[in-house]
Amino acid sequence: MDPHLLRTFVTVVHRRSFSTAAEELGYTQSAVSQQIAALEADLGLPLLHRRPVALTAAGERLLEHAAPLLLRHRAARADVLRSAESPIGQLTVAASPLACTPAVARSLSQAGTAVTLRTAEREKVVELVASGAADLGFVDGISAPSDPLRLPDAGPLTAIGVAEEALVVVLPGGHPLSRRRGLALADLADALWLQAPAAVSVERLREMAGTGTFRVGFRYDGADLHTVGNLAAAGHGLTLLPSSVAAGVPLTAPRLVHRVEMLHAPLAPGPVRAVAERLGQTI
Template sequence: MDLRLLSSFLAVVEEGHFKRAAARLFLSPPAVTQHIRQLESELGTRLLHRNPVSPTRAGARLAGHARTLLAAANAAMDDMADVIQGPSADAPRPLRIGIMGHGSAELTPAAVNAFRRARPDVPVELRQLNFTEHVTALVEDRVDVAFVRPAPDDERIATDVLTTEQRIVAVPETSAIADARENGVRVADIIDLPFVRLPGHTPPVFTDYLYFNHEAQRRGPDFALTPQEVLTGVVAGRAAGSGLKSFARYYAWPGAVFVPVLDAPWESSYLAVRADDGNPEVKIFRALTVALAPELRPRIER
């Protein structure tokens, strides 16, 4: 498939207008129109409604693939430029991927697998991160990219929003709060729960996230650095925890109940990298992940 056709198509979808898309691509409107007609002819289906301009069902599906293919192509060009500058006799350095908890749900394994298909010669190492590490693991060069939440408050780190989800609270099934698993609760209903305690060196942004920005909450007796440690305290009836809605799909422990928090702001998961990192493999992984996010986001955020 001709990437020029995909580029014109995606520009029209994003601009919602043929003339603006042409200006963005430094092409003439007739050229863009011809690209769209050629693409529709190749695929045998209409991709765009013309008045007003909007994608058809097939066009919306193709737009997601187009973003992925174009991002991968751009990243590949960056990688080739690095190779052309001078070959290296060294074996490829592994791409070290840090994952906090369940990362960005289904998007995390999809991104890892897409990278492995795109760069089969590059080893991949997956490293589990605890609640204190979504800045230190990157700045101390222990990982190259990291799936984290919330966004690190550090100018040395660059982030991309991947998913945005409703918040939940994890409580023992014996808790009165558990009865609200279908209808949900409000922050005022949970501020006195015995939330797990975090080490003093935990980044403030993560502490605020876990405790719904209520620093004065009563804390339980248990310390936790990982979701598994949180749930150990929950099922023992000693603690409560919090997370994103997709947390419940990945940590369905007997004895733990996940209750939606209706008035808590929705929170995002992020891909984080070092802001000054010129590693072409990081650029490729970042481009693939960001391109895949719009395709998987509706399934994750439902």
């Protein structure tokens, strides 16, 4: 399947317009129509209704596969280019909001070169590293001690655990549970929780506790941790954060930790590989 045709298909779907997709891709509208027709001819199935633009059943199935396929294509290109690596001038690092722990931050100061740090959600960090847009990535999440994080499949990436720390339940001031020495997640299933990508999602809480409760009290789509802490302190919902980030009551059950992993694609001998190995040893 031609990745150029697949990219055009995804753009048309997201823009819901052949003309807008053509403008974004730098093609004529006729060229976009021809590319969609060529993709449909290759598969032998209609993928889009034209007026208005809408997915057919076959188009919906193809869209599910499109993002991983295109990412794999970019990852393969990046891997080939990486094999002819030139001397490093600047290290580009991508990190999810809670992945840049004090230890990670200190290690980056020892990289021996200029560093540009880009913050993104965990799935986006994986994509940036796989596609070559970032030399290294740091991702965080909640797991059992020593268990690897579950990351999207984006080709041959190496994930190295570099930090684990305790989790705390962040409560508003004066909360009746704030004097506890420890809290079990199951005891908080009926409480209101913050839904924030920078912290733990309510869906993940339900999975970890094995229950379908846990109610969303407030939704915050940003990544600023001060805002997360302020919302929790104001009583908009509870949240889980690493103990180095916020004060709270330790989570005692289930046994979970906040884990950080360093990601990199296959690296040929050279400056970036040396930096990755050095960081892995110093964190």
